[in-house]
Every structure is written in structure tokens, then in C-alpha cells.
Amino acid sequence: MLTLFFEHLLNAWKPFYWPLIALNLLFGFLLWRVARRMLLHTLQGLVLFVVLLLVSVVAAMLDSGGLAHGLQETATIVLGILLIRLMALALFRLIMVRMGLHPPRIVEELLILIAYLGWLMARLSLAGLDFSGLLASTAVITAVLAFAMQDTLGNILSGLALQLDHSIHIGDWVQIDTVSGRVMQVQWRYTAVRTLFGEMVLIPNSTIMKSQVMLTGGLSAPRRLRTVNFYAGFELEPNKVVDIVVNELTQAEMPNIASDPAPICAVLDFADGMVCYVVRYWLTNPETPGSSDSLIRQHLYTLFKRQGWRMGAPSHNMRVSSTRSEPRQDLFEQETRQRLAVLKAVSLLSPLTPDEMHKLARGLRFLPYLKGSTIARQGDIGDCLFIITQGEVDVLVEANRQSRRLATLGAGQVMGEMSVMTGEPRRATLKASTDVHCHALGKADFEEILQLRPELAEAFAQLLTQRSQELQEVKSNMPTAHAAVQRADILDRMRRVFGLADGI
Structure with a gap:
């Protein structure tokens, strides 16, 4: 029995298996530094190849010639597909990177898919499959499938267009309809966008091609203009407020806020019994719009406190009555004691x-x-x-x-x-x-x-x-x-x- 097993194994083993296995291991080790899981995937693929080959030997021993031949061809196809994947990754992730080239990921996947189809057709042709008759008989089926999958094909072609024309880069910050966030992936069917709240939104590529896309950060838009409104009373001279606010924000060191062009301040409106001002500044890090707005407001608050100004808000007339009076004298005495403590420490x-x-x-x-x-x-x-x-x-x-x-x-x-x-x-x-x-x-x-x-x-x-x-x-x-x-x-x-x- 064991002798018969080895005889069938020798018959199933092709001479080109050894160089293919050696090349798979070689490329697996080369890619280990840039893609550490590739060596594991290579070993898993080789194990699958060996299992299919052994099962084909068992089928041959049981006089199932057709099944054995099919399993042997499947094992050969798996070994070839594994090598194609590793060679493509070595080309795109090692060689091209060292040459300073960074082609779109979708181009890499497209070429790998074409190579897969070419290897599959080559093996099937060697197995005696006539493609001319097969293509003629499946023309109608292909047309029906293309019509049924027109949305999917549209997404794929749109994804390819997005990658080739470099209109959107991975890492760009975009706003598409109601979705705003950072582009994490551009796949065949969709583009993945992570919002500031941590959600991952998958947007069909065809939707992006049909929609108005606003680039708000990243390589395509390194900074974005933001505005912060604040109010002050009519007792303050607007030109004085504008000058002092600009001087304060220009001299302050604020992370993620551009110093050139410097922040500006302007009178926006007169409304609700107040003068409405606006601060406009350039945000350099699209991940921090909220904290940067908050930092501007903090500087405005401390500036108003130092100047003795009253920071206003839109007002409405209201009548409020209270039977309780504030102990103003106690508050005054407490503030005096605090001031004396400050002076005595000097x-x-x-x-x-x-x-x-x-x-x-x-x-x-x-x-x-x-x-x-x-x-x-x-x-x-x-x-x-x-x-x-x-x-x-x-x-x-x-x-x-x-x-x-x-x-x-x-x-x-x-x-x-x-x-x-x-x-x-x-x-x-x-x-x-x-x-x-x-x-x-x-x-x-x-x-x-x-x-x-x-x-x-x-x-x-x-x-x-x-x-x-x-x-x-x-x-x-x-x-x-x-x-x-x-x-x-x-x-x-x-x-x-x-x-x-x-x-x-």
C-alpha cells in the first residue's frame, strides 16, 4: 500500500513544482519585513497545495482518475496563484517603493487579477479546454451579467478612475454630502472614510463620481480657513477691539493654527444689542477643528478678562424677580483677603x-x-x-x-x-x-x-x-x-x- 502511494505521488509530482516552491519561500522571506503576515500566508498556501496533491494521490489509488486529475490541476493553480501574488507584492511594495514610485493600489490589484486569469486560462488550456467554444456559448450570459451588475461595474470603474487621476489621495480629508472625514482606503467598490467621531463610512465609488466632493485637508488641501464668532457691547470701540484681538492672537503660540497667514479679526454684524465679531484663522491639522476653535475662544476670554471688558451674548428682554439678595459685602471682603494674600507673598x-x-x-x-x-x-x-x-x-x-x-x-x-x-x-x-x-x-x-x-x-x-x-x-x-x-x-x-x- 505504501509503495503504491509513493508511485502515484511520483507520477503526480511535476518537475517544475520544486522551483515554484523555492520561489514562493524566497519571496515570502523578502516580503516579511514590509508585510509580516505574508510569510504565514505563504506557508498556508503551500500547505493547501500539499493537501490537494495528497488528496489527488488518494483519489488515483481509488481509481478515480478524473477526480485525481482535477485535484492535481487545482493544486498546480494554487501554487501558481500564490507565486503571482508574492511576485506582484515584491514588485509594488519593494522595487517600486525604492525607485520612488507609488502607483495606486487599485492598479496593483488589477494587474494581479489579470495575471490570475492568465495563469488560470493557461492551465485550463493545457488541460484540453477549448476557450473558443466556451466564449461563444457564454456571450449571452456575459451580457446578462453585465446588465445585472452595472452598479458594481460602475463602482469598479469609478474606483479605478479615482486612483488614476489622483483627485483623491489616501489621507485626504473630504466632505461628501453629509459625510466628513479622512480617506482611509480606495477599494474596487467603495471608498472608506473615517469621521472625527470614529465611524468608518463606506461610500460607493459611483456616488463619489456623481457628487460634489470638498477637499478639506491633507496633501490636496494643507490648510483650511475657519471662523469663530464672539460678541461685545457697544461701549467698546470696534477698531480698538479688532486691533487688540489681532495683536493677542498674532503673538500667541497656538498649535495647529497657522501663524502665516496670521489670524484676522473683523466686525461681522450689529445684532441683538451687541457687536458681533469674527476671528478667521487657518487650521493646519484637520483632526483638531474643535480644539483649535476652543483655543481661540480661550484666548479671547483671557484677553477680555485682562482688559476689563464684558464679553457679550445676544440678549433678550426678560423680567426676573427674586426674594434672595446676594451677600455682596461678604464677596467683597473675601476678594480683599485674597488680594492681600497675594501682596503679602511678595x-x-x-x-x-x-x-x-x-x-x-x-x-x-x-x-x-x-x-x-x-x-x-x-x-x-x-x-x-x-x-x-x-x-x-x-x-x-x-x-x-x-x-x-x-x-x-x-x-x-x-x-x-x-x-x-x-x-x-x-x-x-x-x-x-x-x-x-x-x-x-x-x-x-x-x-x-x-x-x-x-x-x-x-x-x-x-x-x-x-x-x-x-x-x-x-x-x-x-x-x-x-x-x-x-x-x-x-x-x-x-x-x-x-x-x-x-x-x-
């Missing part, structure tokens, strides 16, 4: 009396900044100093056309005091490295106290001298002036700014 202000602290607390202004915002710019004339209560601020100095970070300031530290005390331009740029909460004190807040107690200028001058020497060393890398000399110079300028008598 060593610069330690010489002040409690009454003087209360006077400064009344003028303290809360100023929030988002990460990346510029708080003050080197060279500008400053009218206030800042006390950080939350977050971190980078102190940047520009010297020899280069920007260097001198220090990072945190909660409880003071910044911008040199300019407000001496009247000189800002010596450094202050930029929020995180979201920052700070309070501002202006020149007028200090003037009344210094007029009553001029000796406080001495304490302020000491700290200013230390900060000035640090900045000078970073800017010039040269020895600074003697501390006593520099302190006398700063004190003299403070007296001129605040109108203090000399020698006091």
Missing part, C-alpha cells in the same frame, strides 16, 4: 504697612494668560509690574539677534518691576510657558505710597539693582557695573519718575 512689598497694603490691594488687577501668550515684550514701555499667582513665565532676553532664556519665574515672584519703577523700556520679554494667573500693579498704585514714604524707594532700588545685573550679564557676557553705582543710578531714575526729592 518680598519686595514687605516694608509696607497694613494700610499701605490695603491701598495697593484696591488697585490690584487680575490678568489671566494662556500658555504661549506674550505678557510683555522687550523694548516696550511698561506701565505695570506683574505678580505671578499660578503657572510659570519664561524671561527671554534678545542679544546679538538671539533669544536666550534667562530664568523661569513661578508663583509668588515679581516681573516687569524695572520698567514701571524707572520708566525705562522693558529689558526682557515675558512669555507664559504654562497657563498663568497673575495680578498687575500700575505706576499710579505706587505713586501715592512713595510720595508719603519716599524711603521705600531704597528697598525697591536694592531689588532692581540685583535683577538689572543678572540681565546685563546675560545680554553682554561682560562684567557689570559696581552694584552701589548701579543702585544709585536706579534710585535717581525712580525719584525722577515718581517726583521724589533728591537725598530723601
Whole structure:
């Protein structure tokens, strides 16, 4: 029995099987790095080939010659199809990629299909099948099938057209009717689009060819213009609002929002008792429209808070009555205590009396900044100093056309005091490295106290001298002036700014 099995196996084994198996294994190993599952698929295909061949041997032993011959031809066709697939993948995924060529995937699949049909027809022809009679007898059936499958054929031809004319690339962001998302695949029958909500929508290719397609991101449209509306009252001058908003958004560092062209602001309408403004900006990452709009709104909110403006909304007349009154006095006292706590944490202000602290607390202004915002710019004339209560601020100095970070300031530290005390331009740029909460004190807040107690200028001058020497060393890398000399110079300028008598 075993001898008979091996005799039939030798009769079924063709000489060209060995080179075909060797080529399959060779291409499987070559493709392992770019398509790791191909080696497994190759082994599975070879196992199928061996099983079919062994079953054909068993059929021959049972005197089923027709079945054995059919199974042997099937095994040969499977072995050839496997090799065609691996050779095509090696051509398109290895050779062409290294040559810098990236043909459409549908072209690859079309050529593989043609090669499959050619191999199948060649084997059937060798088996004695007459194709001329077969084609003539199936002409009517082919026409009926073509009519019945006209939608499917339309999708296939549309998919081929989309790939060949490069109108839509994989990775492009598109909007087709009510579907908006990223193109993930362009197949024979459909195009797969993944929306921002994670759904995968399969759109028939023929529908795409008949519809208006809007490219909103990707290689074909690297950026997209978006708009954000906001409202303000009529008490604000529109030209002032537009200029300050543009300046704020231009100086801020905002991810996924283009800096060139810079965001713009314009008056959109007068409606519902408000002035409607619009911010237009270019989105560079189509995956983040919501978060980018939110970031613009956050910058607008913190800007309005710093300016003391009221951010409006469309209003309607309503009458609301309430029997409960707000404890305004308690809220005022709580806010005063919070402001005093901020001032007491600043060593610069330690010489002040409690009454003087209360006077400064009344003028303290809360100023929030988002990460990346510029708080003050080197060279500008400053009218206030800042006390950080939350977050971190980078102190940047520009010297020899280069920007260097001198220090990072945190909660409880003071910044911008040199300019407000001496009247000189800002010596450094202050930029929020995180979201920052700070309070501002202006020149007028200090003037009344210094007029009553001029000796406080001495304490302020000491700290200013230390900060000035640090900045000078970073800017010039040269020895600074003697501390006593520099302190006398700063004190003299403070007296001129605040109108203090000399020698006091």
C-alpha cells in the first residue's frame, strides 16, 4: 500500500513544482519585513497545495482518475496563484517603493487579477479546454451579467478612475454630502472614510463620481480657513477691539493654527444689542477643528478678562424677580483677603504697612494668560509690574539677534518691576510657558505710597539693582557695573519718575 502511494505521488509530482516552491519561500522571506503576515500566508498556501496533491494521490489509488486529475490541476493553480501574488507584492511594495514610485493600489490589484486569469486560462488550456467554444456559448450570459451588475461595474470603474487621476489621495480629508472625514482606503467598490467621531463610512465609488466632493485637508488641501464668532457691547470701540484681538492672537503660540497667514479679526454684524465679531484663522491639522476653535475662544476670554471688558451674548428682554439678595459685602471682603494674600507673598512689598497694603490691594488687577501668550515684550514701555499667582513665565532676553532664556519665574515672584519703577523700556520679554494667573500693579498704585514714604524707594532700588545685573550679564557676557553705582543710578531714575526729592 505504501509503495503504491509513493508511485502515484511520483507520477503526480511535476518537475517544475520544486522551483515554484523555492520561489514562493524566497519571496515570502523578502516580503516579511514590509508585510509580516505574508510569510504565514505563504506557508498556508503551500500547505493547501500539499493537501490537494495528497488528496489527488488518494483519489488515483481509488481509481478515480478524473477526480485525481482535477485535484492535481487545482493544486498546480494554487501554487501558481500564490507565486503571482508574492511576485506582484515584491514588485509594488519593494522595487517600486525604492525607485520612488507609488502607483495606486487599485492598479496593483488589477494587474494581479489579470495575471490570475492568465495563469488560470493557461492551465485550463493545457488541460484540453477549448476557450473558443466556451466564449461563444457564454456571450449571452456575459451580457446578462453585465446588465445585472452595472452598479458594481460602475463602482469598479469609478474606483479605478479615482486612483488614476489622483483627485483623491489616501489621507485626504473630504466632505461628501453629509459625510466628513479622512480617506482611509480606495477599494474596487467603495471608498472608506473615517469621521472625527470614529465611524468608518463606506461610500460607493459611483456616488463619489456623481457628487460634489470638498477637499478639506491633507496633501490636496494643507490648510483650511475657519471662523469663530464672539460678541461685545457697544461701549467698546470696534477698531480698538479688532486691533487688540489681532495683536493677542498674532503673538500667541497656538498649535495647529497657522501663524502665516496670521489670524484676522473683523466686525461681522450689529445684532441683538451687541457687536458681533469674527476671528478667521487657518487650521493646519484637520483632526483638531474643535480644539483649535476652543483655543481661540480661550484666548479671547483671557484677553477680555485682562482688559476689563464684558464679553457679550445676544440678549433678550426678560423680567426676573427674586426674594434672595446676594451677600455682596461678604464677596467683597473675601476678594480683599485674597488680594492681600497675594501682596503679602511678595518680598519686595514687605516694608509696607497694613494700610499701605490695603491701598495697593484696591488697585490690584487680575490678568489671566494662556500658555504661549506674550505678557510683555522687550523694548516696550511698561506701565505695570506683574505678580505671578499660578503657572510659570519664561524671561527671554534678545542679544546679538538671539533669544536666550534667562530664568523661569513661578508663583509668588515679581516681573516687569524695572520698567514701571524707572520708566525705562522693558529689558526682557515675558512669555507664559504654562497657563498663568497673575495680578498687575500700575505706576499710579505706587505713586501715592512713595510720595508719603519716599524711603521705600531704597528697598525697591536694592531689588532692581540685583535683577538689572543678572540681565546685563546675560545680554553682554561682560562684567557689570559696581552694584552701589548701579543702585544709585536706579534710585535717581525712580525719584525722577515718581517726583521724589533728591537725598530723601
